[in-house]
Amino acid sequence: MIEFRGVHKTYDNGTKALKDVNINIDKGEFVFIVGASGAGKSTFLKLIMREEVPNAGEVIVNGYKLSKLKRREIPYLRRTMGIVFQDFRLIPTMTVFDNVAFAMRVTGASKREVRKRVPYILGLVGLQNKARNFPQELSGGEQQRVSLARALVNNPSLIIADEPTGNIDPEMSYEIMELLTEINRRGTTILVVTHEHDLVQAFSRRVIVIDDGTVVSDVAGTAEPPAASAPSAGNAVVADVLDTIQDVPTEKESDTVDAVLADIIGRNGGDEQ
Amino acid sequence: MKFSSIGYLIKEGFRSIKQNGFMSVASILVLVSCLLLSGAAYLVFVNVEAGFDYAYDQNKAIVWAVETADDQALNVLENNLRGMNNVQDVFFRSKEDTLANYAGVVGDATFESLQGEDNPMLDGFEVTFKDLALFDETIQLIESLENVDDISYAEDVADTLVVIRQTVLTIAAWIILMLLLVSLFIISNTIKLTVYSRRLEIGIMKSVGATKMFIRFPFMVEGMVLGFAAGLLSFGVLYFVYTYLISSLSLGFITLANLSTIGMLGMPVWAELLVCFLLIGTLTGMLGSRHAIGRYLKEESGVNID
Numbered sequence: 001m002i003e004f005r006g007v008h009k010t011y012d013n014g015t016k017a018l019k020d021v022n023i024n025i026d027k028g029e030f031v032f033i034v035g036a037s038g039a040g041k042s043t044f045l046k047l048i049m050r051e052e053v054p055n056a057g058e059v060i061v062n063g064y065k066l067s068k069l070k071r072r073e074i075p076y077l078r079r080t081m082g083i084v085f086q087d088f089r090l091i092p093t094m095t096v097f098d099n100v101a102f103a104m105r106v107t108g109a110s111k112r113e114v115r116k117r118v119p120y121i122l123g124l125v126g127l128q129n130k131a132r133n134f135p136q137e138l139s140g141g142e143q144q145r146v147s148l149a150r151a152l153v154n155n156p157s158l159i160i161a162d163e164p165t166g167n168i169d170p171e172m173s174y175e176i177m178e179l180l181t182e183i184n185r186r187g188t189t190i191l192v193v194t195h196e197h198d199l200v201q202a203f204s205r206r207v208i209v210i211d212d213g214t215v216v217s218d219v220a221g222t223a224e225p226p227a228a229s230a231p232s233a234g235n236a237v238v239a240d241v242l243d244t245i246q247d248v249p250t251e252k253e254s255d256t257v258d259a260v261l262a263d264i265i266g267r268n269g270g271d272e273q
Numbered sequence: 274m275k276f277s278s279i280g281y282l283i284k285e286g287f288r289s290i291k292q293n294g295f296m297s298v299a300s301i302l303v304l305v306s307c308l309l310l311s312g313a314a315y316l317v318f319v320n321v322e323a324g325f326d327y328a329y330d331q332n333k334a335i336v337w338a339v340e341t342a343d344d345q346a347l348n349v350l351e352n353n354l355r356g357m358n359n360v361q362d363v364f365f366r367s368k369e370d371t372l373a374n375y376a377g378v379v380g381d382a383t384f385e386s387l388q389g390e391d392n393p394m395l396d397g398f399e400v401t402f403k404d405l406a407l408f409d410e411t412i413q414l415i416e417s418l419e420n421v422d423d424i425s426y427a428e429d430v431a432d433t434l435v436v437i438r439q440t441v442l443t444i445a446a447w448i449i450l451m452l453l454l455v456s457l458f459i460i461s462n463t464i465k466l467t468v469y470s471r472r473l474e475i476g477i478m479k480s481v482g483a484t485k486m487f488i489r490f491p492f493m494v495e496g497m498v499l500g501f502a503a504g505l506l507s508f509g510v511l512y513f514v515y516t517y518l519i520s521s522l523s524l525g526f527i528t529l530a531n532l533s534t535i536g537m538l539g540m541p542v543w544a545e546l547l548v549c550f551l552l553i554g555t556l557t558g559m560l561g562s563r564h565a566i567g568r569y570l571k572e573e574s575g576v577n578i579d
């Protein structure tokens with residue numbers, strides 16, 4: 001479904017954001033993307049959305065080489081994906097209902113469809129009572145859930161979430177991840193960028209680690225296909241790979257994956273301040 | 274863009290007008306001032322035209338018969354004149370009339386001695402023409418008639434009138450054109466201000482897969498509605514100011530046309546002005562907003578994820 005072939009991305013100011021990235025994500029996968037601040041995670045997502053174009057290499061989404069995509073075809077590419085933005089990106093002059101409905105309306109959905117579908121999706125993310133509110137009247141977590149609802153509303157075949165749980169308390173974070181898991185179970189491909197090692201831990205999915213523009217680790221999850229698999233086995237594999245990541249201090253508590261992840265993610269969190 | 278979206282997009286346009294109340298009012302006022310100036314220039318033009326038409330109406334030639342022409346010859350000449358295509362009307366002016374006319378102007382005493390046989394004037398015909406454009410040809414035809422001594426006509430006046438009329442027309446057209454360009458520019462910039470503050474919104478729309486047309490449409494509806502309103506308002510102001518001037522001011526020698534006459538486009542002037550204002554306003558508003566959001570639509574990525 002998503003393929004990166006020898007992708008390099010250097011921004012105009014000379015920043016090398018991605019270096020020779022080769023990745024293959026299949027339809028129906030659930031992938032966590034982790035890495036330090038500035039590692040290139042958002043750049044990775046932008047290339048998939050065709051908000052940026054690579055300097056070298058090829059990005060292929062749904063079988064389409066994005067370099068061959070015409071300008072006017074870009075909106076149609078984006079409609080196949082639901083995107084949850086780290087900073088929500090809600091239209092301030094529209095109500096919660098209209099923000100979510102907008103994603104449907106751009107596809108030419110009828111009034112009836114909109115009126116049926118939007119309340120249902122708002123219910124899924126627990127915002128059925130906030131439909132008439134404006135974004136600035138909501139808490140950060142609520143806004144994030146509106147962003148999630150908008151990403152879900154068109155039933156996209158791919159969901160991209162940049163820090164979807166950044167502003168949400170742990171309990172709600174789990175609920176949202178459960179929701180994404182449920183959606184994934186129905187065949188939707190899901191990409192989640194996160195700093196929360198607890199989540200990565202708890203869901204035992206494929207984890208791609210990006211460090212300084214390079215994919216340094218790509219470990220398959222154990223929870224696929226979703227089953228009550230023993231997390232410890234998967235964790236051991238992850239820990240193994242993580243051990244090999246440079247800069248990761250291996251001397252302290254590196255025998256548990258929790259600790260390694262905590263270390264990486266803790267460090268990343270620090271960088272972001 | 275599907276047809277079913279149009280209702281929603283039009284509603285969005287109106288919502289946007291309300292949302293940006295101040296800017297909407299500002300855009301309308303800018304457009305109204307430009308339309309008023311253009312409209313005033315046009316009315317001046319129409320009045321000058323009306324004045325010229327009046328002057329043209331006065332335009333006629335006097336065909337003097339040779340001194341030897343008798344009544345018989347005069348009748349033939351009159352009939353010949355009447356038979357010409359471009360001749361509207363023919364009046365006989367006897368030499369006695371002509372002398373009396375002069376006497377009236379200069380003073381009776383001087384002309385007492387010239388009465389009767391000593392009258393130095395000629396019999397003549399006052400001829401008015403149907404079409405001024407054929408003036409020269411008609412004069413030539415008349416010259417070729419028998420028993421014609423001379424023709425008096427205000428050739429210079431006619432020529433000057435044509436030149437002045439052309440000049441006024443050109444100046445008025447340029448003024449109107451300049452004002453329209455200025456209003457297009459100002460409208461575009463006014464809308465740009467509102468668009469600038471909404472570039473984030475445009476970026477978000479793009480990132481959820483809105484096509485250019487889908488984003489542009491409400492802006493264009495907004496521009497058209499504002500332009501239409503400006504056209505209507507301008508017409509109202511111009512109409513009331515003008516009719517006020519006509520009815521309550523005595524403007525002396527200045528004749529303000531009462532504009533029930535036919536205008537440039539073959540419609541009554543006021544109808545023509547209304548149609549033009551509405552068309553120009555709507556088009557300016559639409560093109561202005563289209564131009565204003567063009568830049569933001571072109572940007573590759575409207576949204577930065579971080």
Ligand SMILES: Nc1ncnc2c1ncn2[C@@H]1O[C@H](COP(=O)(O)OP(=O)(O)OP(=O)(O)O)[C@@H](O)[C@H]1O
Nearest residue numbers: 011013015017036037038039040041042043044579
């Ligand atoms: N538009 C841009 N122009 C120039 N440099 C950029 C641009 N966007 C990102 N960068 C740089 O590219 C590198 C990768 O940025 P990116 O946003 O992909 O990081 P990230 O992994 O998403 O970080 P974070 O976890 O903080 O969101 C950084 O060094 C950043 O400064």
Ligand SMILES: [Mg+2]
Nearest residue numbers: 041042578579
């Ligand atoms: Mg980022």
